Amino acid sequence: MTGNTFAQDHLPFETLVDRWQSLSASGPVRYDERQGAWQVTDHRTVSAILADPGTYSSDFSSIAPAQEDFAAFRQGNFVGMDPPEHRKLRALVSQAFTPRVVSSLEPRIEAICARLLDDVADRDRFDLVDSLAYPLPIIVIAELLGVPADDYGLFQEWASILFSGDALGEAPSMDDLERALAVIAPTVREMNGYFLDHIRRRRASPGEDLTSRLLAAEVDGVRLADQEMVGFVALLLVAGHITTTALLGNAVVTFDRLPATLQRLREDVSRLPRAIEEVLRWLPPFAELGRRTTRPVLLGDRELPAETLVVAHLGAANRDPAHFEAPHVFDPDRHPNPHLTFGHGIHFCFGAPLARMEARIALRMLLERFSDLAVPAYSDVTFQNPSVIVGVRHLPVEVTRH
Secondary structure (H helix, E strand, O other), X not given: OOOOOHHHHOOOXXXXXXXXXXXXXXXXXXXXXXXXXXXXXXXXXXXXHHOOOOOEEOOOOOOOOOOHHHHHHHXXXXXXXXXXXXXXXHHHHHHHOOHHHHHOOHHHHHHHHHHHHHOOOOOOEEEHHHHHHOHHHHHHHHHHHOOOHHHHHHHHHHHHHHHOOOOOOOOXXXXXXXXXXXXXXXXXXXXXXXXXXXXXXXXXXXXOOHHHHHHHOOEOOEOOOHHHHHHHHXXXXXXXXXXXXXXXXXXXXXXXXXXXXXHHHHHOHHHHHHHHHHHHHHOOOOOEEEXXXXXXXXXXXXXXXXXXXXXXXXXXXXOOOOOOOOOOOOOOOOOOOOOOOOOOHHHOOOOHHHHHHHHHHHHHHHHHHEEEEEOOOHHHOEEOOOOOOOOEEEOEEEEEEO
16 A cells, blocks of 8 residues: 555545535636636536536547556546447446346345454454455455456555545646656556456456456447457446445544434434435545536636536535535435436446445444444544545544444
8 A cells, every 4th residue: 555645634524525615605617726627516517517428528538648558548448438439338338237236246245244344353443444445345346347356455556556646736737647647657557467368368268257248248249349348347446446435434434423423323224325325425535527628618607618627526516505405414314315426427427326235235234243433533544635536545443342
């Protein structure tokens, strides 16, 4: 693991929440000089931007710093694609990652959670991220993909480097991004080789795993080439765990700060699904989504030219009083809860049902196993760089068993 430098330097969650609430109150569109981008903060406009990929593109390859290793990975990264290319890759994952596949995972997720918690059964203090929030989702997605789950230490090292943000400030410029890409390029190169070997083994000897099904899937008679599969499988591995890892840590921190909420959840675990949705609204792991205008647009009362960077601010949109009653209050029973944390439109997170299931099972088992679970000292908590991901890297907790 690398980079524990943000324990004191980066903003704790309360400060982030205050900032997002201020953004939400400051008007729907504003220019951020530090980012060199137009920030959009109201729910209606953010939703409209995410639903219009023809006008607001997710493809930054034309303006991003050139880097050979990332160019190879980009071939299968449908998060950074627009239609029609996006449709092919999204359709493939929809064929292989069905609701039936996700629902069938519940017993396996429970078994993995039980084993991970058994591993700390003799300890009154442990790191919740290292012991549960990280390994649970990475083992689940690795098993799905047919990648050796025993390699999860390697995946953890990769994720730590990719999401550390150690080379970035809180409002990174293009120069900052170029430096960051240079730092993580060797990791991307290593991932490229690892997944290419995995794909070639599965192509030669298919199994029942998701990688094999993706290799066999077709859209309009076309299958993915090996290099497209590399970026695709790597994206599934990374995206398939990082949101759940952040969500679990964010939930434990939030409930620790709200003891009355934690007590109500202990008394009735059926409340967990709505409480999880409120954690997602309150602390979206990816609070900002960048888009590039493809033509001149009128955004609010602003006329923006083509090739303008626009930031859809989910953290602020999730606090829009036009869509949420008392948005500044954490309400574990909030319903409905139309937060935008998983996105909107064609890029809505396909892994959302899996993340919700993993969080529900893991939090329920924590409540069942421990009569008390608390964060003893926030000075020991290591926060992520929020310009990359809103979450914790390390979360020491103290527990009392039933």
